[in-house]
Amino acid sequence: MKKWYKRIAISSLLFLMLSAVSVFFAVEYRVDEMFGGQTVAATHLQGKEFQSDYLLKNAQVLNPAGDSFLVGQDVHIRDGLIIRIGENLPAFDPKGQSIPVVNANGHFLIPGYTDSHVHLWRSKNDLLLYLANGVTQVREMHGVQRHLNWKKEIDSGALLGPDLYVVASQLATFGFWEGLWIGWTSERNIVHTPEQASERVQQLAKQGYDAVKASSFVSREIYLAIGQPAKEAGLELLGHIPMEANLDDLFNAQQSEVAHIEEFVKALDRDFGGYTSANGEAFISYVRKYGPELAERVKAKGIAVASTLAIINSFTQQKLDIHSALNEHPIEYMNPGLLESAEMGWLPDVNRYRVDEQYRKDDWRERVEKYWGRYAEAQNILLQEFVSKGVPILAGTDANVPVMVPGFSLHREFQAMVNAGMTAPQVLTSATQAPADWMQWPVGKVHSGYRANLVLLRENPLENIEASRTIESVIIRGNLLDRKTLDQLLNSVKKANDSSRAVDIREYL
Template identity: 45%
Template sequence: MTIKGFFNLKRLAAGLATLTVISALVFYFYTDYHLTAMYGGHTERADTPSFAERPEVLAITNVSVLAPTSDSFSENQTVLVRDGNIVSISSETIPSANATQIDGRGMFLVPGYTDSHAHLWESKNDLMLFVANGVTQIREMNGSEENLVWKKEIEEGRVGPDIFVVSPQVANFGKLTGWFGAWTQRKRNATSPDGFQQLVKSLENEGYDAIKASSFLNSEDYLALNEAMKETSLPLVGHIPYFAKLDDFWAVNQTEVAHIEEFVKPLRQEFGYTAENAGGFLDFVRERSDEIAERLKDKNVHVTSTLALIDSLPEQVTDLDSLLSASQLQYVNPGISEGTTLADRALGWLPEVNRYRFRDEWDNARRKEEVEYFQNYSAALHIMLDAMLKKDVPILVGTDTNVSVMVPGFSVHEEMQSLNDAGMTTAQVLAAATSVPARWMGWKTGEIRPGFKANMVLLRENPLLDIRATDSIEMVVVNGNPLSRSQLDEMLLTVKAANDKSRKVSIEKWK
């Protein structure tokens, strides 16, 4: 090779390197822009309406108050609230002249609800949807740095639900590709026992309230994560990983499972579920469910329901349009509902992006198989729930909000209805949305009792008689701040207006 040829080669190599760097940067910024949009981060943020200062003393008079056991109301009570906390509940109290008084005659006061499985992503407006629906606590199940900031703002007095921020899911996407999964799916990656230990420590220092196990862990990783948890006081929550076995779950110290379906998945693997043996599968679940429920009860594991979502799946597959029309789609962050076509099975509600939709290339047989699959999945879930209820396993009302058709705030009422339809009494459902999650989180909320936080909902109808009354909301008290029905409606309108400005796809069709 001549000297000149050598220099040309060097120039060519430099040119190629520059081109590679530029394409990598373009790829990164393009993808990141679309990911942020999909997680709701480009939607206009609605201003939280500014309401009058929280009254120093609030008195709700002549109201029926839900007992801490959730199974009865005491009539004609006056609930006194000072500086955001309940100070007394009595039929004798005569409020002082300086108290802000709310006449609760003929109405029912219950603790604010908790959605124990929420996903805020980057959709801050959702905080108002929760409050407008009486949801005054949420467990964010794949938290972020930004969610931690919102939590703090609310603690400092901004209107919003109290947020229990679970860490981003801890996954093992491998050494080489780990950063990609972590970036696109907003998870955190570790690949070795030491890695898990460092990650858990770091998540604790960042301020998360719990550590979430991802589905993307094998048995070995799952046990390593459990080992790493011994260095912290945080609870381990979330999924039972796809490639772990039920025996691994019994061996680890996980105090909460994020879906009832987590117990259906390992059984499906054990059974070797196929389209042909589906009927036999349900018998298998029936056989195994009692023993599983008994062990859950012994270990005091809390199970989050997400039942309405699973029950919606057969219809999401066959008749998504009807479901979208029945949902409160106007309040959903349009970034999330419009989703992305960058990746299959990403977020998105509308037909072209919905992960559950029929694919065009599927023939009728394949479609039939898909519907039956989801029907069986839902049936298996109900069998499992029946067993859990029989053994008195603590259930938490959770909805997986922002997964297709689960509208933040609104979906809590649907979930309560689903659980009631599935056999829980109205009292059990109310407890699963109030006192049970509060006790699990270690929060003094979820009961109307002196010393507890004044997060409450004033209802026009009695939810013990009909669970649908949970959304007959006249007023929401959040952190001692009473928000009237008209203020709640104003919040909903503000969110809708911000969404309408940011929408790229019209939703007229689904009204």
């Protein structure tokens, strides 16, 4: 009898172990799928060697101040750097050897764009979408080891993509079991005490991250304690204003950047006592009253702010008419895993911003329109205050969150910023010089000694920000991608996506 008990116990244990292993791999596969990891790789991801030496002739070059163009300029590019800029430069290297000449045809040469708030997740094909849209730098705001690996591959020339500034995934505080699950499936850095958070920050610095991110769900105690350890580790602290924190806490937390203007709207909402569709006018008055003082304090503390206006502006449409919202965006370039999944989804039945059927009662459409319309208005008011006080604004899109298509979303963000009151030169600075200064990277200007991350436009973006889309060529680390090549990158991504779809999206195109 004892043998049978022993056999049953062993069999039960083996069954449990096999079940646990099966569940583990099933969850891992599902997580990989929903973050876009199962999508077929595009065929143009392989990197290229730098073109060693060439002269870009007859360009209109954006001046260092970013407010006008210098006509008839030649730009000498060698080994990924801008070597010389001037009129009628000789097409010879220092040894007198002739170098190739590329005719810019009088087009407008500007620094490559930076999207200061993106989520690559596991969607490697997005790297090509950024380049095809002139985005030569991105700040990955939920970075994990794979993104550090991609960064190394890009830096070595083995992978084609924009330069990556990798912010470690969010620091967050949850209970033990919930923290285990969220840390596993959402790849967050779960911390429970200031001491543990300090140790984690040191680990992240050693791994090679550029910054650490506060989430909405990190405890106030940890939030206020983590700034100094981050600074000592050589990392910037940026991200959200935690829900447990207030605006005074922000100014005491040594946070150098806030990842959304929306974060200030949320903080003011908490101070206001709760904004609803019924008290929207009162809330807007509250924002107008305290906005100037808030902007002064943000400026005094040297805190930069990422914009993410376009996504907030899209909420009303996504909630009321998701079909029309999808029709307005090039979703054929979206990773199908992200587009179709129930967790990250964009499509009508899974859209993360949809209004559930149980709430679609009475005057729900009117309430949604009022609430989210005022919400967007509040962030636009704050943007105007920040700009007027000289707060550094960094153009960012929250790319890969519905309905922000990587690369394409930045041009939509530019238009949202202009609509909110910024001038075209101010917007261009927010995607070039401002983020370069914040990251302390040698990009953001067309200047000798700077990295040759550039965009050649057919039209003048200082006159009309829509000209940001008129891309003739992109230069990434000196490597020139002409219009034909950029179109090939886009087609490569679209083809990979089409081969990976489980849902027909033709009705949204």
